[in-house]
Amino acid sequence: MVSERFDPEQWEPAALNDEFRDITYHRAVDSGTVRIAFDRPDVRNAFRPGTVDELYDALDHAKRQTDVGCILLTGNGPSSKDGGWAFCSGGDQTVRGEDGYQYEGDEESEAQRVRESQSDSRSPSEVQSTSEDASEDASGQSPRAQASEQGRLHILEVQRLIRHIPKVVVAVVPGWAVGGGHSLHVVCDLTLASEEHAKFLQTDPDVASYDAGFGSAYLAKQIGQKKAREVFFLGKTYDAEEAAEMGMVNEAVPHEELEETALEWGRRINSKSPTAMRMLKYAFNMTDDGMVGQQVFAGEATRLGYMTDEAKEGRDAFVEGRDPDFDEFPWHY
Numbered sequence: 260m261v262s263e264r265f266d267p268e269q270w271e272p273a274a275l276n277d278e279f280r281d282i283t284y285h286r287a288v289d290s291g292t293v294r295i296a297f298d299r300p301d302v303r304n305a306f307r308p309g310t311v312d313e314l315y316d317a318l319d320h321a322k323r324q325t326d327v328g329c330i331l332l333t334g335n336g337p338s339s340k341d342g343g344w345a346f347c348s349g350g351d352q353t354v355r356g357e358d359g360y361q362y363e364g365d366e367e368s369e370a371q372r373v374r375e376s377q378s379d380s381r382s383p384s385e386v387q388s389t390s391e392d393a394s395e396d397a398s399g400q401s402p403r404a405q406a407s408e409q410g411r412l413h414i415l416e417v418q419r420l421i422r423h424i425p426k427v428v429v430a431v432v433p434g435w436a437v438g439g440g441h442s443l444h445v446v447c448d449l450t451l452a453s454e455e456h457a458k459f460l461q462t463d464p465d466v467a468s469y470d471a472g473f474g475s476a477y478l479a480k481q482i483g484q485k486k487a488r489e490v491f492f493l494g495k496t497y498d499a500e501e502a503a504e505m506g507m508v509n510e511a512v513p514h515e516e517l518e519e520t521a522l523e524w525g526r527r528i529n530s531k532s533p534t535a536m537r538m539l540k541y542a543f544n545m546t547d548d549g550m551v552g553q554q555v556f557a558g559e560a561t562r563l564g565y566m567t568d569e570a571k572e573g574r575d576a577f578v579e580g581r582d583p584d585f586d587e588f589p590w591h592y
């Protein structure tokens with residue numbers, strides 16, 4: 260069983276699913292929707308470094324599927340220990356070291372294996388680095404294979420991927436969204452929550468952590484400064500209805516309808532124009548993302564420009580060694 264509310268008739272395992280240990284990755288049978296789920300329910304779906312690597316890989320894979328328009332990010336459950344539900348409870352505090360979260364056990368062996376296999380051809384700093392885009396990794400290794408001796412804080416790379424992925428990412432919250440898990444739901448485009456079990460809580464300052472980026476500053480854009488400061492400074496727990504009233508949850512639905520509603524949202528999203536949805540996501544991001552936001556939006560504008568006959572004339576003229584002739588193209592106003 261993947262998760263109690265998971266309907267196996269509606270999903271098939273996606274590529275990479277069998278390689279993952281801490282997450283599951285499925286694709287809907289009837290729409291361009293994928294479901295990526297934390298799969299550590301006994302620890303409220305806390306993430307360790309390997310979890311973050313897998314999450315990055317799954318998101319990066321989903322990003323590249325041109326027939327996928329919607330990504331559901333959720334948490335499997337319930338806990339086999341006490342029946343509790345969670346979206347994600349943030350960084351696994353049991354593996355937190357002095358400079359970040361540590362790979363452990365077989366993750367360490369993986370780190371050692373990767374270091375040994377790469378030591379002939381790469382400097383130590385290269386071995387420890389990751390790029391935001393897996394395809395840009397000089398070694399050709401997936402981020403999953405980049406287990407490091409150093410502590411990691413790379414959930415922020417996942418946050419940036421969610422922010423820039425040209426698809427709609429929906430946080431589907433069946434239980435606790437806490438600490439770094441709360442920040443993840445904040446950075447997702449939409450949040451759908453279980454009426455009965457979803458709970459939203461920021462414990463970052465309790466464990467001397469601080470997401471000073473999207474987790475706090477972007478949250479304040481969603482729910483206002485006073486409320487966002489309350490979330491962090493008082494550490495109150497909010498249920499799904501309260502979170503919806505605050506503006507950080509789009510809708511609260513009965514727990515047993517959560518996954519079906521999420522799939523229905525996926526179908527609605529996939530029925531819309533991919534270009535329009537991509538441009539809208541980047542438009543929403545742009546005002547908060549500074550020059551990077553402008554660059555991402557501008558890149559898509561350039562892509563649209565390249566698709567025109569006008570752009571083809573510019574390219575063809577260069578390739579054919581002649582002056583371009585733009586006379587037939589109007590100066591639109």
Ligand SMILES: CC(C)(COP(=O)(O)OP(=O)(O)OC[C@H]1O[C@@H](n2cnc3c(N)ncnc32)[C@H](O)[C@@H]1OP(=O)(O)O)[C@@H](O)C(=O)NCCC(=O)NCCSC(=O)CCC(=O)c1ccccc1C(=O)O
Pocket residue numbers: 301302303305340343348349350351352353360411412413414415435437438439440460462463465466468469470471
């Ligand atoms: C989530 C709780 C509120 C749930 O409470 P409750 O329902 O009473 O259940 P518990 O009995 O407490 O928990 C059940 C079981 O799960 C274990 N567990 C829960 N959360 C974690 C966790 N985060 N790490 C490890 N283990 C966890 C718990 O110990 C129990 O185990 P048993 O063996 O059964 O006893 C409550 O559990 C809770 O408050 N959890 C801690 C939440 C927390 O503080 N999370 C960390 C916040 S900091 C963070 O997430 C990192 C931030 C971050 O990502 C980041 C920030 C800035 C820069 C970079 C980064 C980055 O990249 O990491």
